Each structure stands twice: as C-alpha cells, then as structure tokens.
Amino acid sequence: MIFFKKLKSVINKIGNKKKKDFCELEDILIESDFGVNLASKISSALKDSNNILKDLKEELENILSPLIKDFAFAVNNSRKPFVIVLCGVNGSGKTTTVAKIAKLFKGIGYTVDIAACDTFRVAATEQLEIWAKRLDCKIFKAESQREPASLAFEAVQSSVSDILIIDTAGRLHNNLNLMNELSKIYRVLKKVKESAPDMSILVIDATAGQNVVEQVREFQKLNEISGIIISKMDGGAKGGTIVRISDEFKIPILGVGTGESEFDLEKFSVDKFLKDLME
Numbered sequence: 001m002i003f004f005k006k007l008k009s010v011i012n013k014i015g016n017k018k019k020k021d022f023c024e025l026e027d028i029l030i031e032s033d034f035g036v037n038l039a040s041k042i043s044s045a046l047k048d049s050n051n052i053l054k055d056l057k058e059e060l061e062n063i064l065s066p067l068i069k070d071f072a073f074a075v076n077n078s079r080k081p082f083v084i085v086l087c088g089v090n091g092s093g094k095t096t097t098v099a100k101i102a103k104l105f106k107g108i109g110y111t112v113d114i115a116a117c118d119t120f121r122v123a124a125t126e127q128l129e130i131w132a133k134r135l136d137c138k139i140f141k142a143e144s145q146r147e148p149a150s151l152a153f154e155a156v157q158s159s160v161s162d163i164l165i166i167d168t169a170g171r172l173h174n175n176l177n178l179m180n181e182l183s184k185i186y187r188v189l190k191k192v193k194e195s196a197p198d199m200s201i202l203v204i205d206a207t208a209g210q211n212v213v214e215q216v217r218e219f220q221k222l223n224e225i226s227g228i229i230i231s232k233m234d235g236g237a238k239g240g241t242i243v244r245i246s247d248e249f250k251i252p253i254l255g256v257g258t259g260e261s262e263f264d265l266e267k268f269s270v271d272k273f274l275k276d277l278m279e
C-alpha cells in the first residue's frame with residue numbers, strides 16, 4: 001500500500017510537529033481517498049499526540065473495527081432462498097464477487113443458486129455461466145434481453161436452494177433510468193418474498209477512489225445496503241476509500257476482494273490493514 005509507505009516517511013518527519021508536516025499528512029490522506037473532511041478531522045485529532053503512529057492507528061481502528069461483520073453467518077432461517085443482491089457501478093467486481101460468495105457459502109454447506117440479472121450483455125450471462133459451471137451452482141438466466149426484474153422474480157419463485165445470489169448490471173449511480181431499473185428489481189423481489197432482498201451488497205472498487213460517497217448514498221436510497229465488499233484490494237489500492245465510507249455511513253464491511261479467483265475473498269482485518277503502518 002503506497003499510502004502507508006508515504007505516510008510512514010511523513011510520520012517520521014512529524015516528530016518535531018511542524019505545521020507544514022501536518023499539512024503534508026493531511027495531503028497524503030486526501031490523496032489516499034480519505035476525502036477532505038475526514039483527512040482534516042484525523043490530522044487535527046493528531047495535533048497534540050505524542051505518538052502519532054499509535055494514535056493514528058487508534059483513530060482508524062475506532063472507525064473500522066465496529067463495522068467488520070462475518071456475513072456468512074448472517075444467513076437466517078427465514079423461508080428459502082435467502083436472497084442476496086449485488087449492486088454497484090460498472091466494472092466494480094460484482095460478477096466476480098458473486099462467484100466468491102457462492103464459493104464461500106458452498107464451502108460451509110449451503111446450496112446456492114445464481115441469477116444472471118445483468119441481461120443487457122450476452123457476455124455478462126456467459127461470464128456468470130462459466131462461474132456457475134465451475135462452482136456447480138444452478139443458474140437462472142435469460143435467453144434474450146429480458147427485463148432483469150422479471151428474471152429476478154422467476155429466480156426467487158423457482159429457487160429451492162438455501163441461497164440465491166442475484167448479479168445485476170453495472171450502473172452509474174447518477175443514471176436515473178438504470179437506478180430505477182434496480183429499484184424495480186428490489187420491488188419485484190418483495191412480491192415473492194417480503195424480506196427480500198435479505199441482503200443487499202454494494203461492491204466498491206478500491207482502486208477507483210472517486211465518487212464513493214455519492215455511490216453509497218445513491219444506492220442506499222433504493223434499498224438499505226446491508227454491507228459493502230471492497231474489491232481489488234490487491235491492486236495497490238490506497239486504502240482510504242474504506243475508511244471514508246465507514247466513517248460516513250457506518251455500513252458493515254463484509255469482505256475484501258484480493259484477486260480474480262473464487263477463493264479471493266477475505267474477511268476484512270483491521271490488524272492486517274494497519275500492519276503496514278508499523279513496518
């Protein structure tokens with residue numbers, strides 16, 4: 001994580017508490033996607049610190065630790081299937097995360113179906129079909145460009161598995177038509193199962209950095225986001241995105257994507273995240 005390396009060198013300098021060094025710390029936090037407000041809040045909180053590294057660690061821990069949840073155990077005994085919807089902007093990692101979650105749940109003994117509700121692109125369905133085959137999951141898919149809400153309806157109605165994971169098309173949070181379409185998926189699900197979606201997961205690309213707050217806010221308006229998964233944390237991500245979202249929205253952090261295979265989903269570990277600070 002580039003952020004921590006840079007941060008360490010500033011912290012080493014900051015021992016003599018010159019104002020310009022605190023400004024530099026704030027700049028690094030901003031560069032690392034903490035956002036202006038949080039960067040300023042954190043660097044102000046550290047001004048009287050005698051041990052910047054320790055206190056920074058504590059600041060981050062206070063924000064992140066209460067939000068880390070083990071979502072595999074969130075599955076309750078409500079009527080089957082337990083419906084999980086994945087949403088997010090284009091290319092954030094939703095489809096790959098569907099596979100990772102399916103793998104995880106299958107690994108602990110659940111039966112899992114998948115619904116390919118990104119019906120716009122044939123390639124999207126094909127991508128999920130490959131995963132379904134590899135993971136040995138039943139897939140609900142549309143033969144042609146069917147309305148995603150209609151496929152979602154059929155999937156929830158027909159699935160006899162413990163868990164149904166619904167993949168959705170990537171959509172920019174400011175595209176009203178596409179956001180309305182997602183909203184329709186949520187509404188239709190409730191017609192079959194009142195509690196559905198039992199879980200709605202927003203997948204955020206850790207390397208994107210921009211607009212995350214707006215993304216969360218807009219997706220949250222359609223349906224309560226039960227948790228966030230941060231994908232691509234293996235790609236040299238700066239790391240601040242998750243701290244910023246956590247500070248602002250207090251939404252559970254369900255996992256971290258660390259690669260492109262179905263095995264690459266880890267529980268978020270604050271210790272691991274902060275370890276680089278101490279190295």
Ligand SMILES: Nc1nc2c(ncn2[C@@H]2O[C@H](COP(=O)(O)OP(=O)(O)OP(=O)(O)O)[C@@H](O)[C@H]2O)c(=O)[nH]1
Nearest residue numbers: 090091092093094095096170231232257258259260
């Ligand atoms: N390195 C890395 N790559 C990832 C991770 N998650 C997804 N990817 C890659 O990111 C790209 C996009 O992933 P998808 O899962 O197709 O993303 P999506 O959100 O479904 O994309 P759209 O359906 O087009 O909106 C693919 O090349 C994935 O292999 C991750 O955790 N780490």
Ligand SMILES: [Mg+2]
Nearest residue numbers: 094095118124
């Ligand atoms: Mg996809």
